[in-house]
Amino acid sequence: MSGIYIHVPFCLSKCYYCAFYSMPSLKRKDEYLESLRQEMVARKDYLHGMPVSTVYFGGGTPSLLTPEELKTILNLLHDHFPVEADAELTLEANPDTLSLEYLEALNAMGFNRLSIGIQSFFDDDLRYLGRRHDSRHARQCIDWARSAGFDNLSLDLIYGLPTSTADQWNRNLDLFFATGAPHLSAYALTLEPNSILTKRIAMGKAQPVEETAAVRDYGILCQRAAKEGFVHYEISNFCRPGFRSKHNSSYWFQTPYLGLGPAAHSFDGKERRWNAETLDGIRSEYEALTPENAYNEYVMLRLRTMWGLDLKYIRREMGDAFADHCERQAAPLVAQGRLSRTREFLYLTDPQMLFADGIAAALFY
Ligand code: SF4
Incomplete structure (x- = not known):
């Protein structure tokens, strides 16, 4: 059993809090797709023929790839790796890139798990985070995901925001549970050294982040999730029984996985390898454990x-x-x-x- 992670390093703009490797432009997409193809060929033996039971497209914004581009990548994966017929196939998506037609196309090509970066159901939070969507569109995307056949649906939320209160966070959770989504990933807002948010706070353009807000919201989150029958299986991850992310669980169980694309990490059971944060050729470093x-x-x-x-x-x-x-x-x-x-x-x-x-x-x- 093994997994494959594919990093898609493109976004339409940079969210204020973001620390992931992503570029706010699609200019180099073709170059990326070609380098991904080359990397699959070069690293096809990395997993020693182990069956691949999970494939995860993360980013960045993987939903910026067209259905045709995703289909090409999936075909290449099947050509080079023994991906199991019932493998968990997840795509991370951002609301501003989604439409019903797009989600139907994803489902038709075999994606069976969708993770949407909602972050909040409140527009003042979304503006603070520098997100491109609003809460109305976020809710619309969840409805579309359901109509397109994604029962295995995960939503991301961020807590500890200075634009929120305990009451607003509770209402955010009410709205999450009302969607019926069986999986929640909730992250504390953190200030990364070079993020736009850190600079905005330093310049007095955004409210500072208080650590006590994250502790308060986390307590509320744990209580509410337990009451709703969600299993708290990892610090940031909660699910209804049977809807655990198999891909992410394999990281915690040290199952071998191959990471493709810039900044992706790999683990073959003995060494960790990480790709350089660049599209200029496949360069990676490794560390034997x-x-x-x-x-x-x-x-x-x-x-x-x-x-x-x-x-x-x-x-x-x-x-x-x-x-x-x-x-x-x-x-x-x-x-x-x-x-x-x-x-x-x-x-x-x-x-x-x-x-x-x-x-x-x-x-x-
Ligand atoms: S969508 Fe995700 S990866 Fe892209 S800028 Fe926003 S937080 Fe970063």
Whole structure:
């Protein structure tokens, strides 16, 4: 079992908070498509013939590719990799690029999961974030997605916005649950060093971001999701039973995956590889995982999930030194109630999951 990620680095403009590798122009699209084709040929053996059970088009804005372009990429994938007939095929989309006809074409060519970047159902939030769509169009796209046959639908929301209040965030969640979408990815607004938002705040053109707002909203989110019967399976991801993102779950379970396109990451079970953030030729760097890195990475990835750390697995696969270290470091955190423990597992419960990265750092070797 393996996965393939395809990074599509184009957007129509740059959202204010964005830190992803994307260019606000389509000028180099043909060049990109050709380099993607070449990369598939060059790296067709990376997964050693393992069946591919998930394919994920992320970005950027993958929905800027035409149905014909997407079809060509899917055909190339099938030519070079053993993609399973019932593979999960996800496309990330932004509302300003969608129409009913486009969504029907996606569904007809085999995409069976759609992830739409809604971010908020309120226009003042969307303006603050520098998004191109408004809430009316966001709702229209969700209806279109349903009509086009996307039952496996995920929506993205951003919380911790200074334009919002606890009440408005609750209403955002009301609107999300009313859509019936079975999957929610919700992210705290973060200020990236070189984002437009960071500069706008420094210039006094946008309201500053308060960390307390994210903590407040996350608490509300966890409570509301649990009440609605959603499973909180990763720090930012919630779903109705049976609608977990198989592709993203494979990252947390360290399943091998191949990342194609600029800035994409790959993992073959032994080494991590990442492509340069450029369209000028396929350049990548890699890092073989040392035992320390493998342990630290396991801790970091798994603590973000509901499955947590499997102490028996650490002892069996990584050895006594790592298992003993983990138990030693975890003991005070468990005593303080910041980390939960059963005989075999260490895990974070709601809403402590928001602090997963800091707690993981305390367990690193
Ligand atoms: S659509 Fe996504 S990738 Fe593109 S600029 Fe906005 S946040 Fe960044």
